[in-house]
Amino acid sequence: MGLLFLSKHLPVKESQPGVPKTPADIISTVEFNHTGELLATGDKGGRVVIFQREPESKNAPHSQGEYDVYSTFQSHEPEFDYLKSLEIEEKINKIKWLPQQNAAHSLLSTNDKTIKLWKITERDKRPEGYNLKDEEGKLKDLSTVTSLQVPVLKPMDLMVEVSPRRIFANGHTYHINSISVNSDCETYMSADDLRINLWHLAITDRSFNIVDIKPANMEDLTEVITASEFHPHHCNLFVYSSSKGSLRLCDMRAAALCDKHSKLFEEPEDPSNRSFFSEIISSVSDVKFSHSGRYMLTRDYLTVKVWDLNMEARPIETYQVHDYLRSKLCSLYENDCIFDKFECAWNGSDSVIMTGAYNNFFRMFDRNTKRDVTLEASRESSKPRAVLKPRRVCVGGKRRRDDISVDSLDFTKKILHTAWHPAENIIAIAATNNLYIFQDKVNSDMH
C-alpha cells in the first residue's frame, strides 16, 4: 500500500496514568486549514488549540515538519438559556477554516447553538522610540524632549493574538451538527437536527433558512439532519445527510427554500442484512465531498461509502469498517455505542479514505488497490519515529500472535474525529483527549 507511518505523539494535554481524564479535555473536532500549515482542535471544555507546522530546517532534518502549539484560546463558555431552563454545552462541535485572504487566519467554531468567527493574527514587531512615552509607556517629562524621532519597528517574540470577530447567535433551536464555508468565501451554512441556515460572514443579525424538515406536527418526526457540506467548487450546491441514511443534494438556485432536493442518494436496504437495527446503522454520521467535487464520502455505523454525484441509486464503492460488529448490534444498542458518530476523511488526491473505529483503531482504504489497513493510535505504538504496525481483529478461527479478538475490543476508546492534510500524507487522529499526528515515512525519507 505504500503508507508506512512515522508516529509523532502530541498530547494536547498530557494524561497521567491513574489520573482520571478530565471530560473537558476530550477532543471533539479536528481540522487542518487549507494549506495544512495549521491544525485546529476543539474540545469538550470549549477550548480551541491551534498547532502550526514547523518549517523544515536543513539544520535539523529529523524534525521535519513537526506540529507545535501555536495558540490556545477559550472559544465558547457554558451558557444558560433562561427561557427554557437549559444549559448550553460549551463543547466545540465543529471548526472550519476560512480560506486565507491576508496575513491573518480566520476560523469558524461552533457549539450546539452559537457560531463564532475568530481572527488569528501574529505580532512579531513592536514599535520603539516614541516621543511622548518612555520604554515602560509612562509619559515623558516634556522638558526632556529636545528632538523628534521616528519610532522604529523592532523585532519581538512572536505573539499570536486571537479575537472574536463575529458571533452568530440565536439562529438555531436545535443542536448544530455541521458548519461549512461556501466556495464563494462570503457565506457559510450551519445545520442543526431539523434546519439549515445560510449566513453571510459579515452579517450576524440575520440568516436565511434554506432547509427545514421540521414536520408541522412533531409527532410525525421520523428523520433528522445529521451532517451537511457545501460543494467545494459549485457555490450553489450543498449536500445534507439524514438519520435514515439518505443524502440530498440541493441547488440554491432552484428555490429560496431547498426542501425539495435536486438529487436523492439512497441505497435500498439489503434484505439479507435486515434487522431491527437496520435504520440505526444506516444513519449517516458524516458526509464529505471529495477534493475533486465529483464524489461524496459517507460514514454510517459499519461502513464507509463513496458516491458518484452522477449516480443516485447506490454508492459506487462500499468499504467495511468493522463488519465483525454486525453480530453484536444488540449489545451495542444496549450500551448506546451503536449511536456513536464517526467521521471520515479523504486524502489530498482522493485516492485513500480514512475513518476511525473502536479500541483506538483507525482504518484506511486505498480506492485504487482496494487494500485496507487497520492502525492503532496509542502511546505504546507511537514512540517517536516508530513505524505503525498494522493491526488485525480476529473473529474466531485462526488467530495470529498480535491479533485482537472482537471480545477484547475496548468500546470506550473510540476514534470519532480524524483529519487528513490537504496535500501531504499527514493525518491527525483524536483519541479521547490525545491528539496523534502521523506522517508518511515515504514522504519523510525523501527529504
Place this chain on the structure above:
Amino acid sequence: MLSKGLKRKREEEEEEEKESLAVDAWWLDPGHPAVTQASPAVTSSSLFDLSVLKLHHSLRQSEPDLRHLVLVVNTLRRIQASMAPTAALPPVSNPPAAPSMADNLLASSDAALSASMASLLEDLSHIEGLSQAPQPLADEGPPGRTVGGTPPGLGALDLLGPATGCLLDDGLEGLFEDIDTSMYDSELWAPTSEGLKPSPEEEPGKEEAPELDEAELDYLMDVLVGTQALERPPGPGR
C-alpha cells in the same frame, strides 16, 4: 407559574445519569457473558423493553438528543410491528400484542409528546413574557408492565395555565388520558373490565373519567396545579 419536574439543572441530571450508569454499566464489562455472546436468545419483547427504557432515559434529559430519540422511536416501531401480528407470545413477556394497545402506545408515545414538547418549547420561546414551557403528560410505558427507571419527574402532573389552548381542546377527559398513575395504588385505580391486566399504567382516564365525581376532580386539579401535595387519593367511584 413555574412548573416542577422537568426543569432540572444539568449537574443534577448528570448525577442521575451517573447513578443509573453505575447501576447499569454491566455491559461495559468485557467479561460479562451477555456482552461476549452473540445474544441469540434476545427476544423481540426484551428489545422492546430495552427500547422503552432508552426512550425514557432519553426523555429524562432536559434537552433530548433528537437523533437518538428519533432512532429509538423508529426502532421501537419496527419491533412493535414485528410483534403485533404474532398471536403466541411467551407468557413471561408483556402482552401488548393487541393492535389496539400498540396503537395506543404509538398514539400517545413518549417520543411524540416529548417532540411535541420540543415543538411547543420552540414556539413558546418566541412568545415574550412566558417563563415556563408546557409539559405534556407522558404515558408511562406499555400497559401491563412496570418499566424500571420511570422518572418521577416526568410523572409529575404539571399542567400549564391557559397559555396555549391545545391541551384543553379535548375537554377535561382528554387531560386525564395521559396521567401517570404509577404513583397511585393499583387497587384503587384498577380498571373495571376488558380482561386487561390490572396495572398502574393503564389509562384510567378513559374508563374513570365519567365515574369521577366533582370532589375527586377538584382534588386532582389541585394536585395538578401543585397547590396540594400528592397524597393517597380517595377511593374511586363509590
